[in-house]
Every structure is written in structure tokens, then in C-alpha cells.
Amino acid sequence: MKPDFALNHMTVAPLSQSALIALASRLGCAAVEFRNDLPGANLTADRAACLGGEAGAANLRIAGLSEIKPFNHWSVDTDAQARALMDIAVRLGAEAVCLIPRCDGEEREPGVRNANLRIALRELVPLLEEFDLIGLVEPLGFERSSLRTKAEALDAIDGLSARGRIKLVHDTFHHHLAGESEFFPDDTGIVHVSGVEDAVPRERMEDTDRVLVGPADRLGTVAQVAALRDKGYRGPISFEVFSPKIQNLENPEDHLAESITFIEGELGKAAGS
Secondary structure (H helix, E strand, O other): OOOEEEEEHHHHOOOOHHHHHHHHHHOOOOEEEEEOOOOOOOOOHHHHHHHHHHHHHOOOEEEEEEEEOOOOOOOHHHHHHHHHHHHHHHHHOOOEEEEOOOOOOOOOOHHHHHHHHHHHHHHHHHHHHHHOOEEEEOOOOOOOOOOOOHHHHHHHHHHOOOEOOEEEEEEHHHHHHHOOOOOOHHHEEEEEEOEOOOOOOHHHOOHHHOEOOOOOOOOOHHHHHHHHHHOOOOOEEEEOOOOHHHHOOOOHHHHHHHHHHHHHHHHHHHHHO
16 A cells, blocks of 8 residues: 655645645645745735645645744743644644744753643643644754654653543654654654665764655665564655755655655565565
């Protein structure tokens, strides 16, 4: 069974939102992810409704809208940010909003970060229920991150009995950076894929090193996706690439199509082995 691919706007950041939809459709994707952290990406209510219509006409789901950041440093401002993003997500027809943790080296002590995480999730659950959205928690594997692992996030989600309303993002880059080995297919809402090919040590990898997935990938991205699918995951596999050299390609379509073909081929080999 072929995976449902999706395209995160970050991968083709210079394109307009409408161009993102058109590209994803031509590639045969099942979904797109919109963002509010790109130049010119600020969505008004009317624009969100129009984009939702465009995506629907192209038979594309809107898998998520990013981002509430830092979600685990809750304040009056965070509450307002969350409500505003959720309102736009509903008008857009998005299924979920992405929750990004603090990543500036602060509030990393176990007691502090665990308490902050639970406070934030306790505030977010009723908001997500009010707007009927899923919250996608994305642990960031950087050592400076205040939430590095999916296991820690899931423990807090369980503590609030919030499974289903809050799900995990399995990002192959951050899974590698955090040194995680566990997979949580039943609690994963989306998978973000990218590759790293440069010979940079793991502890020094940054978002700008993230390219499309190909034979030279050092993250074990295909193996991660294969493991998730072997354990039952059937949700979107979304390209989230930050490297400027990929974002600024003159013809990203051909390169994305090549990466899709590579991933499908490798997954087919894994399934047949």
C-alpha cells in the first residue's frame, strides 16, 4: 500500500499558498500543510476560506497549520496566539494545529519542563475541543530544546487522558537528533520527512542541513518510515525541508518527484524483504 504523501509549505517556501496547492496536486499528494511563519503567509479569515476551497477542489486534505510556539511556555499571549491560529485553522478546513516547544536553551530542567508541558496541555485540550481540532506536538531533538522526545510528550498526554485529541509528530530529523528508538504509530498524527547528506556531526545538525530524502540520507529516514508503517501507521508522510538550496530550486517538482519515487521504491523493498 503506497503512502499518502503531503507537502509542507516550508519545503517550497518561496511559492505562494496557491502554488503550493497546485504543486502538491501535480505530485499526487494527499495533503498539504500550511504555515504562519513564512513571509507573506499571514492568513486572514477570508483568505483561509479561499485556500480551503482551492485545496478541496484539488482533492487535497489540509493536514495541519503551523504553529503555536512556544506552546509549552503558557501565558496570556500564548492563549491568544492559540485561539487566533485555531480560528484560522477552522476557516481553512485544517485537521490540526502544530505545537512547537521552547527551543532557546531555557526551561530544560526535568521538573520545570515537565510541569510547563502539563500546564500547557491542560490549557490546550479544552481549546482544541472547542474548535474540534487535533493538536500535533512536535518534540525537537536539539539539545537546547525543552521537549526532545516523543516518549516524554506522550507521558504528559496520557496524564491528561488526552490521547486522540493530542497526537505526536514523528519528525525523522528530530527522531535522529534525540537518539530515540521507540515508535508510537497509534499516537502519531503525521510524519515529517527530510534527509541530511552533509558530513556534519549529529550534535551539530541544524534545520538548514535538511534536504530531500535520497540514497545519501544519513538519518535513516526510510527505515523510520518503514518501521512506522510496519507497526500500522497509515497517515500522511509530509516533506518538511528547510535547506535554502532546496527551497530555492528553480524546478522543485522534479526533485520532489524523484524523492517520492525513491521513498516508494525503498519502502517496497522493505515490505518484500
